[in-house]
Amino acid sequence: MKVLQIGMGNNPGGVEAFVMNYYRQLSLKGIRFDFVSMYGEIAFHQEILSLGGQVFLVPNVKKDYFGYVKAMKEILAEGRYDVVHVNMLSAANILPLRLAKEAGVGKVIAHSHNASAPGMLRRILDQWNRPKISRYADVLAACGEKAGRWLFGDQAYEQGQVVLLSNAIDxxxxxxxxxxxxxxxxxxxxxxxxxxxxxxxxxxxxxxxxxxxxxxxxxxxxxxxxxxxxxxxxxxxxxxxxxxxxxxxxxxxxxxxxxxxxxxxxxxxxxxxxxxxxxxxxxxxxxxxxxxxxxxxxxxxxxxxxxxxxxxxxxxxxxxxxxxxxxxxxxxxxxxxxxxxxxxxxxxxxxxxxxxxxxxxxxxx
Known part of the structure; x- marks a missing residue:
């Protein structure tokens, strides 16, 4: 099985810890994670390579929107991924969800890792994009109840539409x-x-x-x-x-x-x-x-x-x-x-x- 992970940065933090903790275990079961990075060398870059994964460098969507879209479409077309797992700190950028859905990926996961987001622009984009998430994502996931309610809404959470994935550690x-x-x-x-x-x-x-x-x-x-x-x-x-x-x-x-x-x-x-x-x-x-x-x-x-x-x-x-x-x-x-x-x-x-x-x-x- 091949999984494309989106949302990791170049500084090891909570999202990066989540993905790598799970990858270290799932790589032992034959699961391959590939990664997309807009920030040059990604956190845990060398370890990812040692576990058999690839890292694709793409343009920063804020600086080169069309370059980002072109690169993502190529990665999705050539990779033939079973799952695209989008790790999200807000709904400011839901473009990866849409591109994965349009590429025909079998399972697209929107995963909330946060319970708030600073900045007026980000808040505006959050409000605009949140209703669209379920249009593109097959699975809504969150690290906890608060994060699930914040990104996907109380109704989605209370109707059991949000899967909780623990921030588990060794x-x-x-x-x-x-x-x-x-x-x-x-x-x-x-x-x-x-x-x-x-x-x-x-x-x-x-x-x-x-x-x-x-x-x-x-x-x-x-x-x-x-x-x-x-x-x-x-x-x-x-x-x-x-x-x-x-x-x-x-x-x-x-x-x-x-x-x-x-x-x-x-x-x-x-x-x-x-x-x-x-x-x-x-x-x-x-x-x-x-x-x-x-x-x-x-x-x-x-x-x-x-x-x-x-x-x-x-x-x-x-x-x-x-x-x-x-x-x-x-x-x-x-x-x-x-x-x-x-x-x-x-x-x-x-x-x-x-x-x-x-x-x-x-x-x-």
Missing amino acids: VERFLFSEEKRKAARAKLGLTDGFVIGHVGRFQLQKNHERILEIFRQIQEMEPDVRLLLVGEGELLPKIREKARDYQLEKQIVFAGVRSDVEDCLCAMDVFLFPSLFEGLPFTLVEAQANGLPCVISDRITREVVLDEERVCCLSLENSDTAWAAKVLSYKGCGREEPQITKKRLVAAHFDIHNEADRLLELYNR
Whole structure:
């Protein structure tokens, strides 16, 4: 079976993690994923090639609409794909759905990975295009209820037209290890003190400015606390500058994009995630798999909360002081037994070894 994946970018984030987690499993079953990229070298490019997939570079649709259409039509005609799986952060661009349908692809999937989208133009395009999605897509899929309702509407969700595909992970890989913790802290230059962590792209929705404000308040309460930020993005220079203005740069580790995220999680003591909006964030699943206490915004779907005692949802309207106090309340909390954590994630359908079979069933159905 051949599947064409559309919607991955050049920066490893949630969509990219979803696709690759499933591809690593399905490639073992003889399923081939090919990929379309508008941004040059795609995230996980070399791994995709090693698994037997191809990456097609196409013009950016915003800069060369007709070049994009021509390239996509050629890929679809020559590839003879069984499935086209379109991963969507909004309905701003539904062109891949239409082109796949017109090419006669047997199954076209529209997959919602988000629950909001910034920018007036994108909102206008969302409103215009949403009613057209079901015209071109054979399957409506979403990472969770909130993402499904947002892109496809309440009626479609309540009538059972939306298939939920879990943001599943290799749970075993993310389980806590004391050995990994010591090695990661040494590599990152962290002491034995309390470490607050965050994993996410430096962009508006992740709310790094608020993370900095909360950490600034924490520093006034507990000066020996450190902040570990994993990721890159367009807002990174701004956050670095603000950290310097606040004279916090010595207390913050900017770790960049990492291939050892699981080790970085082991180095943390609490996970801070005050996002403005999300679909169902992979990083929170990974953090909970690691046994980390998490302090998150109430804008995030409760579907991701696996243990009410270790995950606290706070309103973004709450003060920085309230957020700081909640983060520090987990000081000394420690981890639970990793195998207990693993059972919880498997039961909640977040283990990739089980969930990959469900996606394969959807492709075959």
